[in-house]
Amino acid sequence: QSVLASQKSFRQPKPCKHLELYYHDILFDGTDAANATSAKAANQTALGNFKFGMLVVFDDPVTKDNHLLSPPVGRAQGFYFYNKKNDYNAWFAFTLVFNSTENKGTINIMGADLMAEESRDLSVVGGTGDFFMTRGIATIKTDIFQGAKYFRLKMDIKLYECY
Amino acid sequence: QSVLASQKSFRQPKPCKHLELYYHDILFDGTDAANATSAKAANQTALGNFKFGMLVVFDDPVTKDNHLLSPPVGRAQGFYFYNKKNDYNAWFAFTLVFNSTENKGTINIMGADLMAEESRDLSVVGGTGDFFMTRGIATIKTDIFQGAKYFRLKMDIKLYECY
Amino acid sequence: QSVLASQKSFRQPKPCKHLELYYHDILFDGTDAANATSAKAANQTALGNFKFGMLVVFDDPVTKDNHLLSPPVGRAQGFYFYNKKNDYNAWFAFTLVFNSTENKGTINIMGADLMAEESRDLSVVGGTGDFFMTRGIATIKTDIFQGAKYFRLKMDIKLYECY
Numbered sequence: 001q002s003v004l005a006s007q008k009s010f011r012q013p014k015p016c017k018h019l020e021l022y023y024h025d026i027l028f029d030g031t032d033a034a035n036a037t038s039a040k041a042a043n044q045t046a047l048g049n050f051k052f053g054m055l056v057v058f059d060d061p062v063t064k065d066n067h068l069l070s071p072p073v074g075r076a077q078g079f080y081f082y083n084k085k086n087d088y089n090a091w092f093a094f095t096l097v098f099n100s101t102e103n104k105g106t107i108n109i110m111g112a113d114l115m116a117e118e119s120r121d122l123s124v125v126g127g128t129g130d131f132f133m134t135r136g137i138a139t140i141k142t143d144i145f146q147g148a149k150y151f152r153l154k155m156d157i158k159l160y161e162c163y
Numbered sequence: 164q165s166v167l168a169s170q171k172s173f174r175q176p177k178p179c180k181h182l183e184l185y186y187h188d189i190l191f192d193g194t195d196a197a198n199a200t201s202a203k204a205a206n207q208t209a210l211g212n213f214k215f216g217m218l219v220v221f222d223d224p225v226t227k228d229n230h231l232l233s234p235p236v237g238r239a240q241g242f243y244f245y246n247k248k249n250d251y252n253a254w255f256a257f258t259l260v261f262n263s264t265e266n267k268g269t270i271n272i273m274g275a276d277l278m279a280e281e282s283r284d285l286s287v288v289g290g291t292g293d294f295f296m297t298r299g300i301a302t303i304k305t306d307i308f309q310g311a312k313y314f315r316l317k318m319d320i321k322l323y324e325c326y
Numbered sequence: 327q328s329v330l331a332s333q334k335s336f337r338q339p340k341p342c343k344h345l346e347l348y349y350h351d352i353l354f355d356g357t358d359a360a361n362a363t364s365a366k367a368a369n370q371t372a373l374g375n376f377k378f379g380m381l382v383v384f385d386d387p388v389t390k391d392n393h394l395l396s397p398p399v400g401r402a403q404g405f406y407f408y409n410k411k412n413d414y415n416a417w418f419a420f421t422l423v424f425n426s427t428e429n430k431g432t433i434n435i436m437g438a439d440l441m442a443e444e445s446r447d448l449s450v451v452g453g454t455g456d457f458f459m460t461r462g463i464a465t466i467k468t469d470i471f472q473g474a475k476y477f478r479l480k481m482d483i484k485l486y487e488c489y
Contacts (some may be wrong), residue, residue: 039371041379045202053204053220057379095438108449112258123271123289126449208365216367216383275421286434286452
C-alpha cells in the first residue's frame with residue numbers, strides 16, 4: 001500500500017494524545033547550586049538591552065501542577081537563548097524526558113518563543129519510547145516570571161501523530 | 164483506518180506549498196546596533212582558520228526579493244555556528260516567523276549548511292499556525308557574501324506535508 | 327485521497343532503512359589541531375562538577391566499524407552540551423552528511439543523550455537527498471570513553487518513514 005504525500009491533505013485533526021505540564025526554570029546565580037536547574041553558557045551580547053545572545057542550558061523539572069515543589073513527572077533538558085534587540089524574545093530546543101510508571105520515553109521540541117504573544121506554539125518534531133515517532137504542537141504560556149531568577153511555563157502538548 | 168508506516172513507500176512527491184524568500188544577516192560589529200540583526204554569542208575557537216565554533220544568534224529579516232530594505236514578510240529567529248577546521252561550513256537551526264495578512268505561523272528548520280556546495284538542503288521539521296505540522300525541504304543558496312558584515316541567502320522552501 | 331492524521335494509529339513498524347555507524351569525537355585540547363574534530367565553543371559553568379553548560383561544536387568522522395582510522399563514510403556535524411549538575415548527561419543536535427557512491431544526502435537528528443542509560447534514543451527528524459523527508463530513531467551507545475580527549479558512539483539508525 002503506497003500513499004503519495006502530495007495527496008495528503010489534512011484538516012486540523014483531533015490530538016491522539018494530550019499532556020498538560022508545567023516547566024520550572026531556576027537560573028543559577030553563582031551561589032544557589034542546590035536549587036538551580038539551569039545556567040548561563042554564554043553571556044548576553046551588547047546588541048540591545050534584552051539579553052540578546054544569552055544562552056541558557058537547562059535540566060528543569062516538569063510537574064503536573066504549577067507548584068515548583070510538586071514531584072516532577074519528567075525533566076526538560078535543552079537550551080534557550082534570547083534573540084531580540086528591542087524586546088524579550090527567545091528560542092528553545094529541548095527534550096522532555098519521562099521515566100515513571102505512567103510514561104517512559106522522550107518528546108523532542110523546538111521553536112520560537114515569541115514572548116510578546118500570550119500563547120506561543122512550538123513544534124514537537126519527534127519522540128521515543130512511549131512517544132515513538134510522535135509529532136505535534138507544544139503551546140506554551142508564561143505562568144509566572146520572577147526577574148532573572150525563576151520563571152514557569154504552562155505547556156499544553158497536543159500530539160497529532162501517534163504510533 | 165490504520166496505516167503501517169513500514170508500508171509507506173513514497174516517490175518524491177510534488178510540494179503542497181512553495182515559498183521563495185531571502186534571508187539577510189547583518190552581524191553586529193559592536194557599533195552598529197541600529198542596523199545589526201545578529202550577534203556573536205560565542206567566539207571562534209583556535210581550531211583552524213575558519214571560525215570553528217563561532218556561534219551567532221539572529222533575528223533576521225526575511226523578504227520576498229533580494230533587497231535588504233524591502234519590507235520584511237517575516238523574521239528568521241535562531242542560530243548558526245561555523246564547524247569546519249579547513250574551510251567555511253555552518254550548521255543552522257531557526258524558526259521562520261510570519262505575522263502578516265498573507266501568512267500567520269511558523270516554520271521550523273534545521274540542518275547542515277555545506278557551504279562548499281552551491282545549493283544546500285535543510286530539513287523543515289515542523290510548523291505552526293498556517294503551517295500546522297508541515298514538513299519539507301529548505302534549499303538555500305548564498306546570494307551574496309560581504310565579508311564578516313553581511314550575507315544573504317536565497318531560500319527555496321518546498322513543503323511536502325500540509326494539513 | 328485524504329487521510330485524517332487523528333485516525334492514524336500505528337503499531338511499531340519495521341524500519342524501511344537501517345544504518346549501523348560509529349561516531350568518533352576528538353576534542354581539541356589547544357595543541358592537536360591536526361587530529362581534533364571538535365572544539366569547546368562555551369566553557370562549563372560553575373553549576374555542579376559535571377561540565378554543566380559546556381558546549382562542543384563538532385565535525386566528526388563517521389565510520390562503518392569501530393576503528394577511528396577507517397575511511398569515513400560520512401561526517402556528523404553539529405553540537406552537544408552537558409546539562410546535568412550531579413552526573414554526566416548531554417544533549418545533541420547534528421546532521422549526518424553522506425557524500426559517497428553509496429549514499430548522498432543528510433539525516434537530521436536531535437535529542438537527549440541520557441548517559442546513565444546504556445542505550446539512548448534520539449529522534450531522526452528529517453533528511454535530504456537519498457534520505458529525503460525521512461524520520462526515525464537513532465539509538466546510541468557509548469562504545470568507548472577516554473577521558474576528555476576521545477569518545478566513540480555506536481549509532482544504530484532505524485528509519486521508519488522513507489520516500
